[in-house]
Each structure stands twice: as C-alpha cells, then as structure tokens.
Amino acid sequence: MKFTKEHEWVKDQGDGTAFVGITAYAADALGDVVFVEVPEAGKTLTKGDAFAVVESVKAASDVYAPVDGEVIEGNGELGNAPETVNAVPEAGGWFAKIKLTNPSQLDALMDREAYEAYLATL
Amino acid sequence: MTDVALKSTPLEDRHVALGARMVPFAGYNMPVQYEGVMAEHKWTRAEAGLFDVSHMGQARLTGADAVRTLEALTPTDFAALKPGKQKYSLLLNEAGGILDDWMVSRPEEEGFFLVVNAACKDQDFAIIAASLKGDSTFDILADRALLALQGPRAREVIAQVCPAACEMYFMDCGTFEILGETAFVSRSGYTGEDGFEISFPAARAAELWDLLLTFPQVKPIGLGARDSLRLEAGMPLYGHEMDETYGVVESGLSFGMSKSRLERGDIRGIDRIRAERENPQRTRVALRVLEGPPARDGAKILNEAGEAIGIVTSGVPSPTLGYSIAMGYVPATQSAPGTQLKLEVRGKPYACEVVTIPFVPNSYHRRPQAAKR
Structure with a gap:
C-alpha cells in the first residue's frame, strides 16, 4: 500500500489494477462520514485532481487521485453505508477500483513507514 | 492561513487541554469539536452540552433613555419588555437591512444586557455608542465570558450550581450569584433545547467551566455541533440566513419585530418592512x-x-x-x-x-x- 501527503492510499493488485481510498488519519480527521460520492466506471483519474467527495456533518471534502487511472468500479456500498469509511478506511472503505494508466507514479508515493513518519511531523 | 493574530477566549487553554480541534472563527481561536460533531450533537440533545461562546459581544445599556436608544436601532418594543425578560431583536440599517441579530435581556427596569454576534460586535458597538439618546450609558463588557449549558439535563445541573436560576422559564433572565460572583443568566440558547446562558467574569470563567464539567451529564461541545443544533432548530445564523441585503420579513424574523412598532411605523426601513409584508x-x-x-x-x-x-x-x-x-x-x-x-x-x-x-x-x-x- 502506498500513500500520499493528501492522505489517500493506493493498493496495487499486481495485475495492472489498484484500489484507492483515504487513510485512517484522514477518516479520523473528517469525523463521522455521512455521505460519499464515488466515481462511476470509465471515469479518467488524473493524479492530484479531485475524483470523489466525502461529507461529514461539518463539511464536504474532495478526495484527490493519488495516481492516474481509469475507474473500473466505484464502491457502491458506501452509498448505503458511508460509515464504512470510518470503520475500515484502509480496507472495505475503498473508494474506487482503478486500472493503473501510469504505474510508475506509484514509485514516487510513500510506503507505510514513510507515511507514518510524515504523520508524525503534522 | 492568516497572519492576523487570533484572539483568545478566557477558556482557550481549557479547550486545548481537552484535545479540541481549534479553528479560527470571527477572529478567535475556537474549538470546532472535541470528540466529534456527531457525538457532541447527540449528547446535547440527550444530556447537557457546555459551550464556550465568550467570543460573542456582551454589553450593558442603562439609563432612563436606554429604551429610546434601542428602539431607534431595532424593530422591537423594548418599553414593553418586562424586567426579568429577554427578547430576540435585530440591528437594522437605515434602509431596513439586517446588520446583526441580538439577544436583549432586561434584568432590571433601567438596565439592558445585550449579546451580539462576534463577527459584528465592533460594528454594533460603534453604532450604539454613536446613537445614544439622552440619559443612556453604554458599557462594553469585554471582561466577561459567556457559557451556554444546553440540553434536557441542563436544568438538573444548574439546580446544583445556581438553584434560583431554575425558577426562570424560557426567555427569562436575571442576575444571580455563582461562585461568589455576579452572573447574568438567561434561560435560552441556540440549540432548541432547554438551557441557560451564563455571563460570568472572565477572570473566573475557567473555574465555572471546570465546575460544570464535573457533572456527569455535561460534556464540552464545539462550534461544529453548535451549528448543526441551531440548524435543526431552524435558527438563523448571521452571515448565512441574513445580512444587510436581507430584510426582517423575508428572512422570517418578524418575531424580532413588535406589532406596536409596526403600527407606529417608527422603525428604520419601515418602507421595506411594509413592502415585504404586502408584496x-x-x-x-x-x-x-x-x-x-x-x-x-x-x-x-x-x-x-x-x-x-x-x-x-x-x-x-x-x-x-x-x-x-x-x-x-x-x-x-x-x-x-x-x-x-x-x-x-x-x-x-x-x-x-x-x-x-x-x-x-x-x-x-x-x-x-x-x-x-
């Protein structure tokens, strides 16, 4: 699993696809998630651009694409159970399954150890 | 991010010690949440929530002509406000646009106590100071904190801290003694729940805050839940539901306007008020x-x-x-x-x-x- 400074994660499945979501740190900072808007299949993701929205009582927050890709599937479960993002942000609370269109971008992201070191600086 | 130094309430260190997430609000460093907006909101509806609203402006207006001063600026009949009562009111501009909304208490015959929005207080106080009629004296109470205790169990807590205040009903106000200090207390708030607002000397506000938090019914509540609670109660927030571009009637705030004032027609922006009513x-x-x-x-x-x-x-x-x-x-x-x-x-x-x-x-x-x- 790789991480961004904007608190998104990417899990490379090794077959050219990956899951993307937000980290436990981000989910905790947002508080209770009450609505998630995930992208539809076919949407093109561009690294750094907003591709999903997560809403808490307080505010709507954009979720940025950690890498380039094309959406294979948005996590429709989050429509009925947005609280999954708080419960298991780095597993069942994934936002989208994507086809990696620029896999070398993964190399520039942080691994778990580097991300945790980064969190310690915040 | 801003380079402007944020102001602090007398309770800032308490919020930080409680692990609150602090945000800039109306120029103050304020707690937006402690354990989470959802939990704090639900706690307030079920138990009692304690809010630090010391960023809000507090002032006293006294003297035989205090009523005249207030009525020149608002659509409210303050002569009819009985001592011991509180009234929602609106500061209007000359054209009837809303400059702020106020809670005005009359703890005694010739003394009014005002609570105004933090973001508007400098403007409001300058307007009042420039508009004083005859025998009226205006004092900004910069040395007082304001705490709100809101929720169905607020009463049982106040019963132990200031029993006499529990004899008040909704929109009553009075002067009481708490911890040996003079407190202006009203039975009102911004959540739709039963509750109390307590104006208390800033120097001892932390003691009162700590005392209220010793009760198991009480948890601290941040500005996040304050906003969601007031919204559920349908209460307007200055800068959202109203500002200078909105009038009294269209904004659904006619309850801040008195029928007697409307009949007399001596309200700032009366033409706009009449137009909004008729058409x-x-x-x-x-x-x-x-x-x-x-x-x-x-x-x-x-x-x-x-x-x-x-x-x-x-x-x-x-x-x-x-x-x-x-x-x-x-x-x-x-x-x-x-x-x-x-x-x-x-x-x-x-x-x-x-x-x-x-x-x-x-x-x-x-x-x-x-x-x-």
Whole structure:
C-alpha cells in the first residue's frame, strides 16, 4: 500500500489494477462520514485532481487521485453505508477500483513507514 | 492561513487541554469539536452540552433613555419588555437591512444586557455608542465570558450550581450569584433545547467551566455541533440566513419585530418592512433533502423544471433526523410546505421539499399558559 501527503492510499493488485481510498488519519480527521460520492466506471483519474467527495456533518471534502487511472468500479456500498469509511478506511472503505494508466507514479508515493513518519511531523 | 493574530477566549487553554480541534472563527481561536460533531450533537440533545461562546459581544445599556436608544436601532418594543425578560431583536440599517441579530435581556427596569454576534460586535458597538439618546450609558463588557449549558439535563445541573436560576422559564433572565460572583443568566440558547446562558467574569470563567464539567451529564461541545443544533432548530445564523441585503420579513424574523412598532411605523426601513409584508418576493424556507448529498451554503435551489430560483444559506446532514436539511431563500410563490424543489450539488440536481420550521421540535421550558402575542 502506498500513500500520499493528501492522505489517500493506493493498493496495487499486481495485475495492472489498484484500489484507492483515504487513510485512517484522514477518516479520523473528517469525523463521522455521512455521505460519499464515488466515481462511476470509465471515469479518467488524473493524479492530484479531485475524483470523489466525502461529507461529514461539518463539511464536504474532495478526495484527490493519488495516481492516474481509469475507474473500473466505484464502491457502491458506501452509498448505503458511508460509515464504512470510518470503520475500515484502509480496507472495505475503498473508494474506487482503478486500472493503473501510469504505474510508475506509484514509485514516487510513500510506503507505510514513510507515511507514518510524515504523520508524525503534522 | 492568516497572519492576523487570533484572539483568545478566557477558556482557550481549557479547550486545548481537552484535545479540541481549534479553528479560527470571527477572529478567535475556537474549538470546532472535541470528540466529534456527531457525538457532541447527540449528547446535547440527550444530556447537557457546555459551550464556550465568550467570543460573542456582551454589553450593558442603562439609563432612563436606554429604551429610546434601542428602539431607534431595532424593530422591537423594548418599553414593553418586562424586567426579568429577554427578547430576540435585530440591528437594522437605515434602509431596513439586517446588520446583526441580538439577544436583549432586561434584568432590571433601567438596565439592558445585550449579546451580539462576534463577527459584528465592533460594528454594533460603534453604532450604539454613536446613537445614544439622552440619559443612556453604554458599557462594553469585554471582561466577561459567556457559557451556554444546553440540553434536557441542563436544568438538573444548574439546580446544583445556581438553584434560583431554575425558577426562570424560557426567555427569562436575571442576575444571580455563582461562585461568589455576579452572573447574568438567561434561560435560552441556540440549540432548541432547554438551557441557560451564563455571563460570568472572565477572570473566573475557567473555574465555572471546570465546575460544570464535573457533572456527569455535561460534556464540552464545539462550534461544529453548535451549528448543526441551531440548524435543526431552524435558527438563523448571521452571515448565512441574513445580512444587510436581507430584510426582517423575508428572512422570517418578524418575531424580532413588535406589532406596536409596526403600527407606529417608527422603525428604520419601515418602507421595506411594509413592502415585504404586502408584496413578498423571496422568503426563507426550510428544506428537507430527499436524495443525494447534503446541500450547503451557496448551493442553487432549482424548480422542478431545473431553473435556478434561489440559494441555500445553510445546510447540514441532520444528526437527529438522519437526513440532510437546509435553509435558503426562494420566491414566496414557491415557499409553501410540501413544494417540491431541487438542489444543485456539484452540478447535479437532487430532489428536496419545503418543510416547516423547526426541523426538530424545540423543547423549551416555557412558562405555563404564557400569554401569546
């Protein structure tokens, strides 16, 4: 699993696809998630651009694409159970399954150890 | 990020020690949440929530002509406000636009106590100071904190801290002694719940805060839940539901205007008030979101044909109701409860419906058989 400074994660499945979501740190900072808007299949993701929205009582927050890709599937479960993002942000609370269109971008992201070191600086 | 130094309330270190997330609000470093907006909101509806609202402006206006001073600036009949009572009022500009909304208490015959919005207080106090009539004395109470204790169990806590204050009913006020200090207390608040607001010397505010938090019914509540609670109660927030571009009637705040003043016609902007009454254009409505995401401040309100007809001024996923609610402005012709409208969020329309205010019924401790205006 790789991480961004904007608190998104990417899990490379090794077959050219990956899951993307937000980290436990981000989910905790947002508080209770009450609505998630995930992208539809076919949407093109561009690294750094907003591709999903997560809403808490307080505010709507954009979720940025950690890498380039094309959406294979948005996590429709989050429509009925947005609280999954708080419960298991780095597993069942994934936002989208994507086809990696620029896999070398993964190399520039942080691994778990580097991300945790980064969190310690915040 | 801002380079302007934030001001502190007397309780800032308490918030930090409690692990609050602090944010800039109206120039103050304020707690937006402690354990989480949802939990704090639900706690306040079920138990008692303690709010630090010391950022708000507090002032005293005294003297035989204090009524005249207040009436020149507001649409409210303050001569009719009995000692021991509190009234919601509005600071108007010459044209009848809303400069701020106030809670005005009359703890004694010749003394008024004002609570005004933090973001407006410098403006408000300058206007009052420049508008004093005859025998009126104006004092800004910069050395007082303001604490609000709100919720169905607030009364049982106050019963142990200031028993005499529990004899008050909703919108009553009085001067009491707490911890040996003089406290201005009102039975009111900004949540729709029974509750108390306590003006207390800043120097000893932390002691009162700590004392209230010793009660198991009490938890600290941040500005996040304060906003969601007031929205469920259908209460307006200055800068959202009203500002100088809105008038008294269209913003649904005629309860801050007295019938006697309207009949006398001696209100700033009376022409606008009459025009809004006789020929209403836009009006504030409550909206229940029927599908999709929450609609927040600035979202467009559309008619069923998809044409933009209004704007959302506040919106939140309601923790109590489990669906999203909003307030906003629409043409008066489309403001009847039951009217089906749409809300545009991120470019897509979602169904909503006009409903009655409040969204969540209030549970004030009203005086039995109170005479209705």
